[in-house]
Amino acid sequence: MEAFTGKVWVLGDDIDTDIIIPTQHLNYETMDEIKTHVFEPLRPDLAAKLREGDLIVAGSNFGCGSSREQAAEVLVANGILMLECQDLADHVKEGDIIQVDLDNQKITADGKTYAIPAIPENLYHIIMDGGLVKSIMKKVEKGLL
16 A cells, blocks of 8 residues: 655645746756755745655645746655645645555545545556656566566
8 A cells, every 4th residue: 555644834825836946946957956946935944844755735726827847847856746635725734744545545634534536557656666767767677668
């Protein structure tokens, strides 16, 4: 079963691509440099505080604004799995510990269970392999590609 528990970081509604990653940080040479500035305009210290398994809970309109590809890339580089759960933002607070159960399509927070959509099987395997490049390398090593 693929489940994990993590600390909640609440961001609120209308998190646009300029908040996800500000334009002044897009000229760095590597994504490792860029990702240290994720959510900086809203929470300057958040990138340094994020730990494996932590959960960012945002409200409606997450990712609005320009169609900057680096906004999606920096979320991936920080290991942020995007899940949609409409009611969760109204029922958790910063610092809460919640559990995500991908196999059973649910999130548990403060004794309540919230449904999440299933992750497509091919995407699920990419995530479990540690990303697209690692997933492809794993297939190459097994002779599947």
